[in-house]
Amino acid sequence: xxxxxxxxxxxxxxxxxxxxxxxxxxxxxxxxxxxxxxxxxxxxxxxxxxxxxxxxxxxxxxxxxxxxxxxxxxxxxxxxxxxxxxxxxxxxxxxxxxxxxxxxxxxxxxxxxxxxxxxxxxxxxxxxxxxxxxxxxxxxxxxxxxxxxxxxxxxxxxxxxxxxxxxxxxxxxxxxxxxxxxxxxxxxxxxxxxxxxxxxxxxxxxxxxxxxxxxxxxxxxxxxxxxx
Amino acid sequence: xxxxxxxxxxxxxxxxxxxxxxxxxxxxxxxxxxxxxxxxxxxxxxxxxxxxxxxxxxxxxxxxxxxxxxxxxxxxxxxxxxxxxxxxxxxxxxxxxxxxxxxxxxxxxxxxxxxxxxxxxxxxxxxxxxxxxxxxxxxxxxxxxxxxxxxxxxxxxxxxxxxxxxxxxxxxxxxxxxxxxxxxxxxxxxxxxxxxxxxxxxxxxxxxxxxxxxxxxxxxxxxxxxxx
DNA sequence: GCGTTTCCCGACCGACCGGTCGGTTTTTAT
DNA sequence: ATAAAAACCGACCGGTCGGTCGGGAAACGC
Numbered sequence: 001x002x003x004x005x006x007x008x009x010x011x012x013x014x015x016x017x018x019x020x021x022x023x024x025x026x027x028x029x030x031x032x033x034x035x036x037x038x039x040x041x042x043x044x045x046x047x048x049x050x051x052x053x054x055x056x057x058x059x060x061x062x063x064x065x066x067x068x069x070x071x072x073x074x075x076x077x078x079x080x081x082x083x084x085x086x087x088x089x090x091x092x093x094x095x096x097x098x099x100x101x102x103x104x105x106x107x108x109x110x111x112x113x114x115x116x117x118x119x120x121x122x123x124x125x126x127x128x129x130x131x132x133x134x135x136x137x138x139x140x141x142x143x144x145x146x147x148x149x150x151x152x153x154x155x156x157x158x159x160x161x162x163x164x165x166x167x168x169x170x171x172x173x174x175x176x177x178x179x180x181x182x183x184x185x186x187x188x189x190x191x192x193x194x195x196x197x198x199x200x201x202x203x204x205x206x207x208x209x210x211x212x213x214x215x216x217x218x219x220x221x222x223x224x225x226x227x228x
Numbered sequence: 229x230x231x232x233x234x235x236x237x238x239x240x241x242x243x244x245x246x247x248x249x250x251x252x253x254x255x256x257x258x259x260x261x262x263x264x265x266x267x268x269x270x271x272x273x274x275x276x277x278x279x280x281x282x283x284x285x286x287x288x289x290x291x292x293x294x295x296x297x298x299x300x301x302x303x304x305x306x307x308x309x310x311x312x313x314x315x316x317x318x319x320x321x322x323x324x325x326x327x328x329x330x331x332x333x334x335x336x337x338x339x340x341x342x343x344x345x346x347x348x349x350x351x352x353x354x355x356x357x358x359x360x361x362x363x364x365x366x367x368x369x370x371x372x373x374x375x376x377x378x379x380x381x382x383x384x385x386x387x388x389x390x391x392x393x394x395x396x397x398x399x400x401x402x403x404x405x406x407x408x409x410x411x412x413x414x415x416x417x418x419x420x421x422x423x424x425x426x427x428x429x430x431x432x433x434x435x436x437x438x439x440x441x442x443x444x445x446x447x448x449x450x451x452x453x454x455x456x
Numbered sequence: 457g458c459g460t461t462t463c464c465c466g467a468c469c470g471a472c473c474g475g476t477c478g479g480t481t482t483t484t485a486t
Numbered sequence: 487a488t489a490a491a492a493a494c495c496g497a498c499c500g501g502t503c504g505g506t507c508g509g510g511a512a513a514c515g516c
Contacts, residue, residue: 015493031259031261033259033261034261036472036473036474037474038474046495048495049476049477049494050493050494050495052474052475052476053495057474058475110345114345116403116406117345117402118259121405124409125409127406128406128407131406132406137410140412157414160415160422162412163399163400164396164426166399167396167398168391170399171391171394171399172395176348177344177348177352178348179391180352182387183365184387185391187388193385194388197384200433201384205434206432206433207432266503275464276465280506286504458515460513460514461513463511463512465508465509466507466508467506470505470506471503473500473501473503475498476499477499478496478497479496482493482494483492483493484489484491485489486490
């Protein structure tokens with residue numbers, strides 16, 4: 001009716017994109033097995049047979065969704081870490097950005113998580129290359145750099161420090177719907193405060209001894225805000 | 229042939245236990261959807277109909293497996309934390325025990341993880357009560373106690389500190405098959421070293437300022453061992 | 457001994473799974 | 487205008503799913 005014909009090259013892959021979009025939504029929230037091709041077809045407003053016209057199999061479709069989820073997973077994060085300022089400030093900025101990225105596209109994060117849990121052993125290699133790739137390497141490099149500057153203790157494995165930096169946020173994301181019901185936990189709906197405190201601890205933990213107290217300035221503001 | 233009759237009350241629930249055991253194995257390694265009742269029946273050496281005689285549905289069987297996995301999940305861990313000694317030593321002992329528990333029954337850990345990922349939102353409440361229950365509370369209480377003693381900075385949320393303590397280990401468990409392929413990571417097969425360094429960082433991070441260096445003694449032994 | 461209850465199984469059910477097939481419509485190239 | 491190619495669909499395939507049913511075997515109370 002109101003639609004113009006549109007050349008195929010213009011609306012290139014519109015149906016295919018709809019399929020991918022539907023599959024991304026469904027796979028990430030319910031997992032691979034729990035989602036049927038019928039469901040995807042219905043969600044995408046497309047016949048099931050059409051899906052098999054664009055993707056050779058359900059597995060192939062899933063892989064495609066996964067590939068899309070993995071690309072550019074970290075550049076934003078990385079961008080948040082670089083720059084000048086004292087260690088505590090940069091680290092907090094990075095961590096905040098990281099947490100934001102996790103929640104910005106929960107679907108994507110959840111998809112990756114699920115893949116790690118379900119196929120970590122089988123596809124661990126690909127995941128390591130695709131999800132992290134250079135991102136983790138760059139983060140480690142930053143830590144190493146800080147060690148050279150004397151900001152970070154030299155007896156720490158930079159990869160472990162980088163891992164701890166990420167693990168706190170990832171765990172928060174993963175368990176947020178559970179810890180909410182723990183009576184002692186009051187930060188379930190306040191990731192900012194969580195990140196802030198974690199960075200506080202980490203900065204103090206990794207900083208070279210004489211500067212231990214210095215990093216506190218940025219991270220320790222316990223009463224930052226109660227929003228979100 | 230060689231089997232004696234055995235009264236029913238003696239071998240009480242032997243078939244039922246076999247079913248539960250098979251279900252536990254299969255669910256934990258492949259997830260709920262990917263495991264069929266036929267498979268469970270075959271693994272248990274029982275007819276499928278018999279499973280439905282003992283358990284009203286697949287869901288009920290799964291819940292039962294889950295209940296078994298959740299009980300006594302933490303007492304051992306808790307036991308490792310209490311006792312005397314300086315903060316760093318106790319914390320390291322606890323963390324080591326925690327990591328050990330995670331790997332001691334990987335199946336169980338993986339089952340809980342999967343449940344969190346798949347049904348965290350729906351069953352978050354039950355999970356919070358069953359998986360952690362008093363365990364997390366006790367851990368938090370220990371942190372709070374250390375705060376009163378002046379060993380831990382008072383401006384930190386004890387629940388967050390407790391969370392960081394656990395998150396490092398949990399993340400290691402979850403991502404172990406992925407980080408193995410990261411070139412910078414050399415601790416993938418050496419959880420002891422990982423735990424050791426994490427505790428080092430945490431102890432220094434949470435310790436009251438003047439004692440910052442003190443906790444290092446126990447945790448910083450970077451060259452502890454290369455075994456396992 | 458005998459009835460009752462519990463345990464157990466093979467056969468079977470409708471629903472749905474991933475995937476295919478033949479044919480129709482739409483787009484593109486000429 | 488037309489033929490080739492790509493996109494698309496309804497109907498259908500063999501197979502498996504969770505779950506049921508009727509009946510046989512074993513343990514129980516008496």
